[in-house]
Amino acid sequence: MKSQKLLFVCLGNICRSPTAEAVAAHLIRQKDLPWVADSAGTSGAHDGESSDPRSILHARRRGYDLTSVSRQIRESDFYDFDWILAMDSSNLDFMKRICPDPALLSKLSLITEYCSERKHKGVPDPYYGGSDGFDEVIDILEDAIEGLFERLLDRSDKI
Numbered sequence: 001m002k003s004q005k006l007l008f009v010c011l012g013n014i015c016r017s018p019t020a021e022a023v024a025a026h027l028i029r030q031k032d033l034p035w036v037a038d039s040a041g042t043s044g045a046h047d048g049e050s051s052d053p054r055s056i057l058h059a060r061r062r063g064y065d066l067t068s069v070s071r072q073i074r075e076s077d078f079y080d081f082d083w084i085l086a087m088d089s090s091n092l093d094f095m096k097r098i099c100p101d102p103a104l105l106s107k108l109s110l111i112t113e114y115c116s117e118r119k120h121k122g123v124p125d126p127y128y129g130g131s132d133g134f135d136e137v138i139d140i141l142e143d144a145i146e147g148l149f150e151r152l153l154d155r156s157d158k159i
Helices: 016-031 053-061 075-080 089-098 102-107 131-158
Strands: 005-010 036-041 083-086 108-110
Touching: 005 016, 005 089, 016 036, 016 053, 016 131, 053 131, 075 102, 083 089, 083 131, 089 108, 102 108
Parallel strands: 005 036, 005 083, 083 108
Antiparallel strands: none
């Protein structure tokens, strides 16, 4: 099975993308896959910070461990990762603008494209909302990441 490197990207890399990284890392361990998950932000405003405490709390309640430290996406990420998954269309648009090589654009997609249970236009940012928003983020990401993994595993069976 081919190794896959997944990068999840949101604005500040303290709520949605580290949650996606934790959900993916959990599934990678559970399925014993030779894959790597990481996360980054389109903004560097929170570089070096831990995830939002509310994200950590809600993820822990669901069995996920958010340990990543915020960082901004960098040019090397476009070369180093196989899949670069944006949490919403503004993050995706930003990454398309800064992508260093048009040949790498095929690595970019919106994470909610892989949802199977419900259709979403993106993962809503819970930062300024209530605690329900953090649970909604996890619900959406569990669905999307399961769908992504099914697609990737289906592809690897055909290679």
